[in-house]
Amino acid sequence: MVFTSITFAFFLPVLFILYWAIPKKTRWIVLLAANIIFYMYGGALFILLMLAIALVTWWCARRIELSPDRKKAYLVSSVIVVLGMLGFFKYADFAIGTVSSICGLFSLSFSPAALRLALPLGISFYSFAAIGYVADVYKGRIPAQSSYFRYLAFVSFFPSVLSGPINRAGDIMPQIDEPADFDYDLAAAGLRQMLWGFFKKLIIADTLTLYVDPIFDNVRFYFGMTLIVSTILYTFQIYCDFSGYSDIAIGTAKLLGIRLKDNFKSPYYSRSVKEFWSRWHISLSTWFRDYVYIPLGGSRASNGRHNLNIMLTMLLSGLWHGADWSFVIWGGLHGVYQVAEDFCHRHFSKKEYRGMKERDIKRSVPWNIGHGILTFAMVSFAWSFFRANNTADALYIASHMHRGLGHIAGSYIMMLNNMHLDGLKLTYLIVLIVILMAVDFAGLKRDIYGLFGKLPMWGRWLIYTGLTVFVIVITLNGGVHQEFIYFQF
Known part of the structure; x- marks a missing residue:
């Protein structure tokens, strides 16, 4: 079901x-x-x-x-x-x-x-x-x-x-x-979380599918900006698809008075790949941490053994996702990212930059924005291996992303034509992504579902009704209905 x-x-x-x-x-x-x-x-x-x-x-x-x-x-x-x-x-x-x-x-x-x-x-x-x-x-x-x-x-x-x-x-x-006894507030929070999950899945993820799947299913016909934009859109598609499922699951459990732990915490606001894995598919990452990484020795071992533990854990995580070398490469990339981050932290974290200590640098806005963009770029690149139909396609994408970027205007027009996007459709996609990121930003330091519960009743019901009607109208009028991506795993 x-x-x-x-x-x-x-x-x-x-x-x-x-x-x-x-x-x-x-x-x-x-x-x-x-x-x-x-x-x-x-x-x-x-x-x-x-x-x-x-x-x-x-x-x-x-x-x-x-x-x-x-x-x-x-x-x-x-x-x-x-x-x-x-x-x-x-x-x-x-x-x-x-x-x-x-x-x-x-x-x-x-x-x-x-x-x-x-x-x-x-x-x-x-x-x-x-x-x-x-x-x-x-x-x-x-x-x-x-x-x-x-x-x-x-x-x-x-x-x-x-x-x-x-x-x-x-x-x-x-x-x-x-x-537990019936808790009205918990049940109401569950319904809100389910509604947001349905919105992420049916409105955002399934809409992005229209533009992502045709490219990845025929990657040999494309290069450059088309591959880059489709990879970025897939980055948001898989997040909305999977976190949408988790929101519906957690919300459903709340209706029965059962509390499940959060599975996602605004992962695309991470400032490092290590932080990303503390925010993405948390139940899996903590499972590998507790039952694989720590028993192997975790971070208590020497630097070399610590790096090996990270690589083994991430490679196994990649293999868990699917029976193809592209998933293993995806896991390996995340392992390499974290090993590189650990190396940089050990060798550069205690040095000062223009009189600023590490603690002050990490509090600065430019540092956070820069590392956030870099982390998003690395994670998005790795997703191309995850989404590709096979390892050969994944390697093709990685080796052809840069082609044609010397002519930005031409690449942009070609991308729009290849993905069958016009100004209105592109604006619609951008608005959906902005809504997603705005809600995630609001949830960085507070319970977003509890925050909705504190709104005036008329405000809550206005949002509930609007989202419900929007989901129903879009899905009944040409909406694409796709299985959840993680069903294949």
Whole structure:
């Protein structure tokens, strides 16, 4: 089931009424049933895989608690089983193709048929949530859940099961086991967050799709400013698409009295790539930090080992996103960015510039703007590898972005023609991006959804009604309806 479907528009109100109408002690049962219905709507067969992963991780966590002398064996076993299932469905063809290519370099014959397995919905997300649960039990951070079905309610939690956020058991299971009383303010904040998420997805992301996809699907016909502008537009498209999903998911959970942690915090206002990853897909970046980066030694190791830890973590993050070398390169770029930032910080941070110390420099407006623009440019360039249909296309984009830029006026006109943009359409896109960035700027130091709640009632309802009508009118009159980008992961 998809958040933007008519089915969900009927599903959620029915669940909301039923969930709050029954006694607290049985709400988890209704939630579990809703989770199963929601997931099976997109493919009944794949629910068996989720049930199996939940069963393995639940049992191993129980054994860790009951047999502490063998807890490491149970942890390793659960990780191997879950990653094995994830790897089989997601990376089998990638591994076959890679081995076949390597064998070809040595004139060896190895060309088995691709398996072409369908990727189970949400497997990358709920697998990581399940592994995190076992690891937290192993570390003694949380107790093991005695009930398999209560644990399953966490793993299959419908708002986040398909595309995150990747929840931590310690945050969610207590809220499922001991439901809170109905909180009108929380529910209202959830509706506001959902509305903003729908706006970002249906109005901004799906509009940008019209101009981004034709270019990236035929990159060999374009160069220069066309590739640069389409990459920048994709930078905003993927943000609105993914953060829009997260907003809808978090808002939906709030309607049920369950608080999920933020997954995005104005990432394009970051002044370094390291800061970007503290604001972008936070649930994934903190997962890799806690379960990969820190166990590898984190920043406590030598400079060389620290840099290696960063690179390994980012390469794995890239591979998590997709079974193609373009995703690995994307992760590697972010690793290189952070290693370079760390090098510059260690070698130049303690030096003075024209009598100004580092602390004063970082407070200056030019420093913040300059580093913000540089970070945005580096992140946007990396997105071209993420969006490209394959590694060859990604390398073509990287090597042809600069062509024709010596003739700005001609490049600009060619870009407009290639992307089928005119003055009105371009202005519309700019207005949408300005609205997005203005809201993100307002949310840098305050809760933007709570801020809306403090407006006069007439002001709130004016905004709600305007956004709702705008979303409905645009989507019903030629709007493009695209799946959420992160469904493919």
